[in-house]
Amino acid sequence: MALRLTEQPSKYDNLEKKSVDELITLINQEDQTVPKAIEKVLPDLSRLISAIETQLRAGGRMFYCGCGTGGRLSVLDAIELPNTYGINPEMIQCVLAGGVENLVLALEEKEDDTEEGWRTLQERHVSSKDIVVGISASGTTPYVLTTLRKCQEHGIPTGSFVNNAGSPISQYSDYPVEVITGPEFVTGSTRMKAGTSQKLICDMISTTVLIRLGRVEGNRMVNVRLINDKVVDRSVRMFMDRNPQITDYEYVKKMIEKCGNVKKTEEYLKEKGEL
Secondary structure (H helix, E strand, O other): OOOOHHHOOOOOOOHHHOOHHHHHHHHHHHHOHHHHHHHOOHHHHHHHHHHHHHHHHOOOOEEEEEOHHHHHHHHHHHHHHHHHHOOOOOOEEEEEOOOHHHHHHOOHHHHHOOOHHHHHHHHOOOOOOOEEEEEEOOOOOHHHHHHHHHHHHOOOOEEEEEOOOOOHHHHOOOEEEEOOOOOOOOOOOOOOHHHHHHHHHHHHHHHHHHHHOOOOEOOEOOOOOOOOHHHHHHHHHHHHHHOOOOOOHHHHHHHHHHHOOHHHHHHHHHHOOOO
16 A cells, blocks of 8 residues: 555655754745645635535535644634634534543644544534535545445535545545645644644635635624623724714714624614614
C-alpha cells in the first residue's frame, strides 16, 4: 500500500538544529500553500455548500462528523454559530469521536470506533432531510468512513473534505472535496497544513451557507446575539449606521436589548412607525 501523501516525509530535515527564525519562516512558507490548495477545489466545495444550503433551507440539519484535529475544529466552528448568526443550535451540529463533551481529552483512539458515529446520529434522529459531512486528513479514518457508509445505506446525503486524493472516504461521499496539502512540515503532523485547510473550509462552509440563508445583510451580523457589552455596543452602532435618522444611542440600546438583535429591533420599530 502506497504511503499517503500526508504521511510522507517532510521536505525539511534536521529541524532541531534550526533557529527560531528559520523554523517560523519555513512554517510560514508551508502555510501559504494551503489557500492555493483550496483554490484548486473551489468548484467541488461549491457543490458541497450548495447541497448543504438545499438541505438546511428545506428544514434539515447539517452534521459535521470527525475525529482528532478536524473533528475538534468542526466543534469550534459550530459552537460559535448560534451567537454569531442567531441560529438554532440544532441546525449545525457535530458528531465527534469520543463525544463533544470530551473535546479537550483528545481521545484519538476513538477514531477506530466503527459504530459510535452512526449510533450518535441515530440518537439525534438523522434522516434524509439532513446532510452529514465527514472530515479526515487521511481520508481513511474508520469512524468517519463507516458513518458515511451507513448514511448512504439509509439514503442520507453525505459530503466530506479530506487531504489525500482518491480516498476511501470520498467514495462514500455524494459531495467529496479533496484538498491536497502535501507532506507536513513535521512528518505526519496533520494538525498543521491539513488542519489549517480544515479550519478554512469549516469557515467557508458555515459562513457561506448562513449568508445564503439570510443571516447577514450587507456585510453585517444583523442577527448576532447580545452576548456581552462589546456586542451590544457593536449592535447599537450597526443599527445607527443602517438607520442614520435615529441618533439617540441610549434609546437604540434600550430597544436592541428589548428586542434581542438588530434585525428584530428594525422590525419592531417599523411596526411602531418609527422606521
